Amino acid sequence: MKKSDIANRWLVLIAMTSCLAMIFLDSTILPVALPTIQKSFGISPLALRWIVDIYFLCNASFVIAGGRVADLFGHRFLFCTGMLLFAFASAIGGISQNLYHLLAARALQGIGAAFMGPASMAVLIDVFPLKERGKVLGVSVSISSIFLALGPFIGGLLTEMISWRWIFLVNFPIALLGITLALISVKKSVKRKEPFDAIGCFLLIFGLVCSTIFLMEIRYASLIVLLQLFFTSLFSFILLYKRSIRIEHPFVEFSLFRLKTFSYGTVIVLCAQFLLMNTVFWPIFFQQALSYTPLQAGSYTIISTLPVMVISPISGYLSDKKGPRVPVVIGFLSIIFACYLICMFCVWRFEQCLLWGVLLFGTGLAFIMTPTGTATLSYAPDNKRGLASGIYNTIRFTGASIGIATLGTAHEFVYSEDSAKIPIYGLIADNIVSICVAILGLVLTWLYLKAYNKKEILEG
Numbered sequence: 001m002k003k004s005d006i007a008n009r010w011l012v013l014i015a016m017t018s019c020l021a022m023i024f025l026d027s028t029i030l031p032v033a034l035p036t037i038q039k040s041f042g043i044s045p046l047a048l049r050w051i052v053d054i055y056f057l058c059n060a061s062f063v064i065a066g067g068r069v070a071d072l073f074g075h076r077f078l079f080c081t082g083m084l085l086f087a088f089a090s091a092i093g094g095i096s097q098n099l100y101h102l103l104a105a106r107a108l109q110g111i112g113a114a115f116m117g118p119a120s121m122a123v124l125i126d127v128f129p130l131k132e133r134g135k136v137l138g139v140s141v142s143i144s145s146i147f148l149a150l151g152p153f154i155g156g157l158l159t160e161m162i163s164w165r166w167i168f169l170v171n172f173p174i175a176l177l178g179i180t181l182a183l184i185s186v187k188k189s190v191k192r193k194e195p196f197d198a199i200g201c202f203l204l205i206f207g208l209v210c211s212t213i214f215l216m217e218i219r220y221a222s223l224i225v226l227l228q229l230f231f232t233s234l235f236s237f238i239l240l241y242k243r244s245i246r247i248e249h250p251f252v253e254f255s256l257f258r259l260k261t262f263s264y265g266t267v268i269v270l271c272a273q274f275l276l277m278n279t280v281f282w283p284i285f286f287q288q289a290l291s292y293t294p295l296q297a298g299s300y301t302i303i304s305t306l307p308v309m310v311i312s313p314i315s316g317y318l319s320d321k322k323g324p325r326v327p328v329v330i331g332f333l334s335i336i337f338a339c340y341l342i343c344m345f346c347v348w349r350f351e352q353c354l355l356w357g358v359l360l361f362g363t364g365l366a367f368i369m370t371p372t373g374t375a376t377l378s379y380a381p382d383n384k385r386g387l388a389s390g391i392y393n394t395i396r397f398t399g400a401s402i403g404i405a406t407l408g409t410a411h412e413f414v415y416s417e418d419s420a421k422i423p424i425y426g427l428i429a430d431n432i433v434s435i436c437v438a439i440l441g442l443v444l445t446w447l448y449l450k451a452y453n454k455k456e457i458l459e460g
Contacts, residue, residue: 011185012127013140016120018178019079020144022086022171023113028151028305032283032298033164040164043099045412050216052280053404054103057212058110060397061205064251064390067118068196075122076186080179082116087175093168105168118390123186142309149305152283156298200243200251207236208398215405219412253387256380264448265376266392268328270399271441272368275335275434277403278361279304281411285427303355304362311366319371325445331367332442334360339431339438346428368441407433 030052038048070078089108096102124140158166210233214226221229244250257263279301286297315327341357344350373392380388410433411426 008185009127011181012123015178015181015185016079016124017140017143018174018181019083019116019120020140021147022083022174022178023117024144024148025151025154025174026109026113026171028148028279028301029155029158029167029170031280032152032155032294032301033159033167034280035284035287036159036164036294037102041099041102045408046216046220047099048284049404049408051099051102051106052277053212053216053401055106055110055113056397056400056404057208058107059114060394060401061208062111062114063118063393063397064204064387065201066115067122067387067390068251069115070119070122072196074188075119075126076182076188079116079119079123079182079186082112082114082119083175083179083182084112085115086112087172088112090168090171090175094165096165117393121389123182127186141312145305145309145312148308149302152298152301152305153295154298156283156293156295159294159298161295195249197243197247197249197251200240200247203236203240203243204252204394207233207240208401210236212401212405215402215409218405219409252391256388256391259379260448261379262376262388264444265372265379266395268441268444269369269372269376269392269396270402271437271444272331272365272372273396273399274403274406274437275361275441276365277400277407278430278434280404281407281427281430282358285424289424289427300354300358304358307359307363307366311363312370315367316370316374319374324371324375327367327371328445329442331364332438332445334364334367335438336435336442338364339435343428343431346424 034048034051037043037051038045041047066078066082086109089105089112092108093102093105096105154170155167158164158170210229214229214233217229218226240252241254244252244254257266282301282304283294283297286292286300287294292300315331318327318330338357338360341353341360345353345357376392377388407430410429
C-alpha cells in the first residue's frame, strides 16, 4: 500500500472521529448548564427536560432514515450534511432568545446526529479492511471518550466564566475540521437504487413523538389527551408492523426480533440508556441542592465519565473471553450498588458515598454498552446488519427519551413543603426507579444474553 493511501486513511479516521467526538461532547457539556439556562429563560422543570429529550427523540426518529438516505445519496454527502446541520443548529442554540429557539436548535441537532452517525460508520467500514476495523473503531471511541470525559468540566467552565451559550458554539471548530477532512479524504460512495419506505418512516416518527409526549406530559395533560396520545402511538406502531410484513423493503425489519438474542439485547441496551439519563439530573442536583457552582458540578460529574476510557477495553476483553453475560452482569450489579450509595448520601450526607456512587455508576455503564452492542448485532444476518444497527440505535435513543421523561416525572412527583429538599427527595426517587430498571436489565442479561455461538450466528 502506498504511503499516500495510508495517510489518507488516517485523515478519514480523524474526520469520522470528529463526528463521534462532537456527539459525545454535546451529551455531557449541556447538563451542567441546564440550571443556568432555566434561570436565564425563566422556564419550568418540564421545559428544561424537553430541551434534553427533544434531541434524543429526533435522533431516535431519524437514525434509521439516516442509514437509508446515506445508501441512496452517498455516505460522504450525508456525513457532511449532518455535520453542517449540527453546526447550524448549534449556532441557533448559541444565539437563541427564548425556549422555542432552543428547542428548535436541539431538534435539529438530533436530526444532524442521526444523519452523520450511520454515515461515519459506513465510511470507516468502506475505507478500512475487515482485519483493521476493530482496531480503528477502538481508536475512534478512545479519542472521542476524551471529549466525553471533558464535557462536564468544559461546560461548567464556559457557563461560569463566560456564558452558557458557548457550550453550543464550541461545536463549530470540530464541525469545520470534520467537513474539511471528509471532502479532502473521503471518496464518493456508490449510490444504491433501493426504494425508500417514506410511509413507514412517517409512522415510526409519528408513533415515537406521540409516545414521548405522553410520557413527558403524563402529570400535566388531561386524561382524555393522554388516552388519545397513547392509542395514537399504539395504532401507528401497529400500522408500521402490518406494513413491514407486506412490502419487500420495509423501513423497520421486524423479522429481526425473531432472533432471541437480538430482541432481548435491544431491551437490555434500552435499560442501560435509560439509566444513563441519571447523569442529566446530577448537575441540577449538585447546583440546586448542594449549592455547587457550574464548574464544581461539572468537575464532580466528570468522575462518572472517566471509567469509559479504562473499562471499555476491559469489558471488550471479558466479552471476547467469557461471553457478554459476565461484563454486563458486573455492569448492572455496579449500577445497583451505585444507586444505593447515592441514596445513602442523600440520607446521611457522607461525601464518600456520593464519590464512590458516581464512580461506580460510570464503571457499570462502561461494562454494559460495548458487550451488549457486540452481542446483539453479531446475531443479525450479514445482509441485514445495517438495518439491525439502525433498529438497535433507534431503541437505544428511545431508551434515553423514556429515561428523561420517567426520571423527570418521578423527580417531580416527590413533594416537600421545604422546597430546598425537593431535589434531594427527587434524587432518591430517581435512584429507586433506576435500581428497578437495573434489576430488569440484570435478569434479562442472565437469562438471554449468552456466549457467542458461531453456528447460531451463521444461521441467523
